[in-house]
Amino acid sequence: KNEVEQSPQNLTAQEGEFITINCSYSVGISALHWLQQHPGGGIVSLFMLSSGKKKHGRLIATINIQEKHSSLHITASHPRDSAVYICAARPRETSGSRLTFGEGTQLTVNP
Amino acid sequence: NAGVTQTPKFRILKIGQSMTLQCTQDMNHNYMYWYRQDPGMGLKLIYYSVGAGITDKGEVPNGYNVSRSTTEDFPLRLELAAPSQTSVYFCASSSGQGVTEAFFGQGTRLTVV
Numbered sequence: 061k062n063e064v065e066q067s068p069q070n071l072t073a074q075e076g077e078f079i080t081i082n083c084s085y086s087v088g089i090s091a092l093h094w095l096q097q098h099p100g101g102g103i104v105s106l107f108m109l110s111s112g113k114k115k116h117g118r119l120i121a122t123i124n125i126q127e128k129h130s131s132l133h134i135t136a137s138h139p140r141d142s143a144v145y146i147c148a149a150r151p152r153e154t155s156g157s158r159l160t161f162g163e164g165t166q167l168t169v170n171p
Numbered sequence: 172n173a174g175v176t177q178t179p180k181f182r183i184l185k186i187g188q189s190m191t192l193q194c195t196q197d198m199n200h201n202y203m204y205w206y207r208q209d210p211g212m213g214l215k216l217i218y219y220s221v222g223a224g225i226t227d228k229g230e231v232p233n234g235y236n237v238s239r240s241t242t243e244d245f246p247l248r249l250e251l252a253a254p255s256q257t258s259v260y261f262c263a264s265s266s267g268q269g270v271t272e273a274f275f276g277q278g279t280r281l282t283v284v
Contacts, residue, residue: 102261102278
């Protein structure tokens, strides 16, 4: 079992829909990251969380430390949101401050 | 700001050839990482460095080597390329331990034929 699990693996939505991507992890962490990867492109950091909730534009990320769970929400989704969204945990007990990654969620938003 | 810069973006290698993937960052970050990304799988750590002169193996180091002679540069060397090394490679950096943001390069798509 991976230390970081994401769901769903694939998600198709219509423009304007509210989207939720989930991430569960099995180890104690110092931080959890949400990343975005566009086709053929690099990886961009969206959020870094150690507690609570963060919001940036139409994106909201939450984390529940006790339940070892985080969610990424996209409100009023748009085709340009189509990308792979990756959850990555920074385990507390690891050298080099390394990240452990989920497999990613492929999001497609249709017009 | 350049951030993390990787070169080349694409490369095709023949089996047995060698090459170096370049990575440089201009943020004075101590921590640098090399990951590979295979279809349907999460990124896997190849090597990492916590400062100039210090490197360590990650999850999948076989077939690769790294060096860190300066804070800015962290090249990844492939010796005797094999088809199993066909992947997308990402370099990343962060400032240090704990709650610090990670910055990624644009990736290098490598095909070994």
